[in-house]
Amino acid sequence: DSGVTQTPKHLITATGQRVTLRCSPRSGDLSVYWYQQSLDQGLQFLIQYYNGEERAKGNILERFSAQQFPDLHSELNLSSLELGDSALYFCASSGDWTSGGLQETQYFGPGTRLLVL
């Protein structure tokens, strides 16, 4: 158990709909990262939040957005869903690397499997 939790585990929805995925980081971790894994693909970085603020963006579509709340949990919002958005969505968290400059390992949640029909 990594200490990172994600809900829901599975989500089935229709094209055009909007869904929200939720992530709670490990206790004490300030950074949350979102990744997408499509079939036979590696993990594609979407976006990172650090202590409530957006820190980095990757290959995130404009239809997708995220936020991190004061309690450090994060939500990934996916709207106007398309068939190609069907994938596994992972959240990861890491500690505060900014103070010591030492890179912190990312720890992953179990993922949310999204199926768009």
Place this chain on the structure above:
Amino acid sequence: DQQVKQNSPSLSVQEGRISILNCDYTNSMFDYFLWYKKYPAEGPTFLISISSIKDKNEDGRFTVFLNKSAKHLSLHIVPSQPGDSAVYFCAASAFGSGTYKYIFGTGTRLKVLA
């Protein structure tokens, strides 16, 4: 452009033998490398990492080797066990635009045969 490549999608190894998983990268700015293991229906689990100032890091049955000049890293599992059967992802990290960003390979599916 795939900055981190795992060219072998799958690998089968006999129990007790050595498993060697390979990973190549193109960006010389990467300075931290990690291996994750993923079982079906679970998230990736951190396995072992190595900083670019080292060329080897060992943790029990797992050893990661880094060859910076060749931009190549490998994960050795000795001896391999059936429970090691999983998908292994390598990841490389570099600092830029105020944060560390991980780039993952596409994974190698390891099957350890009993």
